[in-house]
Amino acid sequence: MRYIILGTAGHIDHGKSALVKALTGVDPDRLKEEKERGITIDLGFADIHYPDGLTVGIVDVPGHERLVRNMLAGAGGIDIVLLVIAADEGVMPQSREHLAICDLLDIKSGIVAITKADLVEEDWLELVRDEVRDFVKGTFLEGAGIIDVSSKTGRNIDLLKEEIHRISLQVRPKSAGGPFRLPIDRVFTLKGFGTVVTGTALSGSLSVDDPVQILPGEIKSKVRGLQSHGTPINKAYAGQRVAVNLQGVQKEELRRGAVVVEPGRFRPTRAVDAELTMLEDAPVLKDRSRVHFHLSTTEAVGRVILYDCSELKPGGRSFCQIRLEEPVLAVSGDRFIIRRFSPVVTIGGGVILDSQARRRRKREGLEDLKVYRDGSLAEKIATKVKKSGVRGMTRHQLQGWINADTAEIDTVTDGLKRDGILVRFDDRLIHRDIxxxxxERIADTLRRFHENNPLKPGMSKEVLRTLFGLEQRTFQGVLSIMDEVVVDRDTVRLADFTVAVTDTFREMKNEVVKLLGQKGFQPPTKEELAEYFGLGVKEMEDILRLMAQEGAVARITDSVYLLREDYERMLGLLREYYAEKETMSVGEFRDLLGTTRKYALPFLEHLDSNRITLRVGDVRKIHPAFAK
Incomplete structure (x- = not known):
C-alpha cells in the first residue's frame, strides 16, 4: 500500500470542491453553511483509490482570503498540490497567495487544473493556459501538467486522475520509521465511540491499543480504534488520513493544532530557531515584529527576533528566532508560514532549524544554524548534543527533535560514539568537548576543595552533583570513567589526595583524646569541643571526622563522638548484660553506662541503626546479628 496526500489550492469559487467531487464522488463540503452558501469554509476530505494499491487522500481547502488560516491548517501534510484556476476568471489574488504558501512549504510536486472549461471558448482557454504558464514560472509548478477540466460535463476528469496517479508514484512517501506524529485538524464525537480526532500522519505508525500523548496539553490516552478513508484499520502509517478514537478524553479538552504523538519522544516549545524567507511582495519585516505563526494545523502568535539584520526586506532571507506566546509542537525540518499581525496577510515562511531553541547570546555566532541547515544528519546531531551542554540528550529526545527515521538516528549516534565524538552515560549522550x-572543571573544583579543607577526606558527592546541575545517573557515569577521582561512598576526592596530617593536628588529636577519656560516657559535643579549644565548629568537625577515619573515635551522631576504647567498653557491657537478661529499658542502659538520659537516647539510636540492639516497644533486645 502507498499513501499520498493531495491538497487543493486556489481562489474562492474556482470550483475546487466540485472538482474533488467529480474525481472521488464525495462532496468535501460537510458543513451545513457550506452547502447553503456554495463555498468551502473549513477543510474537506475525500480520497481516490487506485487498483495498484495507491490511495490518494485529498484535502480540500477554502479559497476565501478570510479563510487562509483554515487553508494553512490543511496544507501542512500535503505531498502534491492541485492548483485550481477557473477558466472564466483566470489567476486571482488567492491563486497567488495559495501558490506562494505552497512554495514556502517546499511542496515539490503539483498539477494545475483549469476548471469550468465548458464555460469558455477554446481560444479563451488557450489564453488562460498562457497566463497560467507565466504565473507558475519560477515556482515548483513550472513545467507541471496543465489540464483543462469540467466538473459539470466530466471533461478530462479521467485524464486528471491518471496524472495524479503518475505524479503520486514519483513522490517520496512520508517516513513510517520515525515516532508517530499526527497534527489534529478535526475533533468530534461519535455516539457509542466517544472522542475522535482526524489528521494526516506525518511520521511513524500507530496501532489499536497503543498509548498516546496529545501535546502541548500533556494529555495521556489510548487508541480505542482507527479508521482511514472510512475503513476500520488495525494500524495506521505515515502519509494516511487517519481518524483516531481516543479513550478517556473529552472533546472539550482538544482543539485543532494539538498533536497526537508517541509518548516520551516529543517536547512542546515556545521558541524555534529558523531560516525565514520573505515573499517578493511582502512589506518590510522589522526585528521583534509580532506575527501569526502557522505550523501544520497549529496557529500561534509569536515575535520574530532577526539574528543577522535589523529588518528583512521583500524577498530577503535571514536566520531568526520565533518566540511564541503559547507552546507548540515542532520538529527540526518542519516548514512554517508567517502572516502579518495586522492586517493579516501572508508575508513569508521557512524551515525550522532547531525546534528546542534557547535565547542566544550575540557572541555565540550562527555556525550551529548553518550546520542545521546544510549539514549531514551526523553533523546536526553532534552539534545539537554539544549545544545541549552537560545535560546532553537522550536518543528519545533526538528522535523527537529532528525529522528522521529512528533507525537512522540510532545508526548515526552509534557511529558518533565509535568515533569518540559522543560519550554515552546510561541513556544520555554528551559531546566529547563538553x-x-x-x-576538567570537576577536577579543579575538587582541587580547590582539598586546598581549603585539607582535613576532610573528600567533597560530598551530592553537593558536587548539584553544583554542576547533573542528573544522578549522568553524574555517576561521568565519575565512573574519571580515573583521576575516587568515590568513597558519599564523598569524592582526587585520586592523588591524602589528608594533610600536620603536627598541629596530632597535638589537637591528643588533646581531644585526653578530654574525651576524662568524660567517658558523657562526652562533650562537637560544639562544646570547638568552644573549649577556641576553634570554629566546621574546623572541629573536620578534626573529629579524621579521627573517626583513623579509628581514634567512634561517631555516634553528627555532634557526639565517643573515644574508641569507651565505645568498645560499651559493647562489652552490653554483651555481659544480655548474657543475664533478655530485655533492657532506657533507664537500665543509662545506669549500665553511668550516664544521663541526654546521652543514653542517642547511644541507643546509634546501636539500633547499627544492628547491635533491637527496639521492641519501650525495651531493647540484643540484635541477632550482634549476638552471633
Missing part, C-alpha cells in the same frame, strides 16, 4: 570541559 565532557572534557566538565571533567
Amino acid at each position: 565532557f572534557q570541559g566538565l571533567r
Whole structure:
C-alpha cells in the first residue's frame, strides 16, 4: 500500500470542491453553511483509490482570503498540490497567495487544473493556459501538467486522475520509521465511540491499543480504534488520513493544532530557531515584529527576533528566532508560514532549524544554524548534543527533535560514539568537548576543595552533583570513567589526595583524646569541643571526622563522638548484660553506662541503626546479628 496526500489550492469559487467531487464522488463540503452558501469554509476530505494499491487522500481547502488560516491548517501534510484556476476568471489574488504558501512549504510536486472549461471558448482557454504558464514560472509548478477540466460535463476528469496517479508514484512517501506524529485538524464525537480526532500522519505508525500523548496539553490516552478513508484499520502509517478514537478524553479538552504523538519522544516549545524567507511582495519585516505563526494545523502568535539584520526586506532571507506566546509542537525540518499581525496577510515562511531553541547570546555566532541547515544528519546531531551542554540528550529526545527515521538516528549516534565524538552515560549522550570541559572543571573544583579543607577526606558527592546541575545517573557515569577521582561512598576526592596530617593536628588529636577519656560516657559535643579549644565548629568537625577515619573515635551522631576504647567498653557491657537478661529499658542502659538520659537516647539510636540492639516497644533486645 502507498499513501499520498493531495491538497487543493486556489481562489474562492474556482470550483475546487466540485472538482474533488467529480474525481472521488464525495462532496468535501460537510458543513451545513457550506452547502447553503456554495463555498468551502473549513477543510474537506475525500480520497481516490487506485487498483495498484495507491490511495490518494485529498484535502480540500477554502479559497476565501478570510479563510487562509483554515487553508494553512490543511496544507501542512500535503505531498502534491492541485492548483485550481477557473477558466472564466483566470489567476486571482488567492491563486497567488495559495501558490506562494505552497512554495514556502517546499511542496515539490503539483498539477494545475483549469476548471469550468465548458464555460469558455477554446481560444479563451488557450489564453488562460498562457497566463497560467507565466504565473507558475519560477515556482515548483513550472513545467507541471496543465489540464483543462469540467466538473459539470466530466471533461478530462479521467485524464486528471491518471496524472495524479503518475505524479503520486514519483513522490517520496512520508517516513513510517520515525515516532508517530499526527497534527489534529478535526475533533468530534461519535455516539457509542466517544472522542475522535482526524489528521494526516506525518511520521511513524500507530496501532489499536497503543498509548498516546496529545501535546502541548500533556494529555495521556489510548487508541480505542482507527479508521482511514472510512475503513476500520488495525494500524495506521505515515502519509494516511487517519481518524483516531481516543479513550478517556473529552472533546472539550482538544482543539485543532494539538498533536497526537508517541509518548516520551516529543517536547512542546515556545521558541524555534529558523531560516525565514520573505515573499517578493511582502512589506518590510522589522526585528521583534509580532506575527501569526502557522505550523501544520497549529496557529500561534509569536515575535520574530532577526539574528543577522535589523529588518528583512521583500524577498530577503535571514536566520531568526520565533518566540511564541503559547507552546507548540515542532520538529527540526518542519516548514512554517508567517502572516502579518495586522492586517493579516501572508508575508513569508521557512524551515525550522532547531525546534528546542534557547535565547542566544550575540557572541555565540550562527555556525550551529548553518550546520542545521546544510549539514549531514551526523553533523546536526553532534552539534545539537554539544549545544545541549552537560545535560546532553537522550536518543528519545533526538528522535523527537529532528525529522528522521529512528533507525537512522540510532545508526548515526552509534557511529558518533565509535568515533569518540559522543560519550554515552546510561541513556544520555554528551559531546566529547563538553565532557572534557566538565571533567576538567570537576577536577579543579575538587582541587580547590582539598586546598581549603585539607582535613576532610573528600567533597560530598551530592553537593558536587548539584553544583554542576547533573542528573544522578549522568553524574555517576561521568565519575565512573574519571580515573583521576575516587568515590568513597558519599564523598569524592582526587585520586592523588591524602589528608594533610600536620603536627598541629596530632597535638589537637591528643588533646581531644585526653578530654574525651576524662568524660567517658558523657562526652562533650562537637560544639562544646570547638568552644573549649577556641576553634570554629566546621574546623572541629573536620578534626573529629579524621579521627573517626583513623579509628581514634567512634561517631555516634553528627555532634557526639565517643573515644574508641569507651565505645568498645560499651559493647562489652552490653554483651555481659544480655548474657543475664533478655530485655533492657532506657533507664537500665543509662545506669549500665553511668550516664544521663541526654546521652543514653542517642547511644541507643546509634546501636539500633547499627544492628547491635533491637527496639521492641519501650525495651531493647540484643540484635541477632550482634549476638552471633
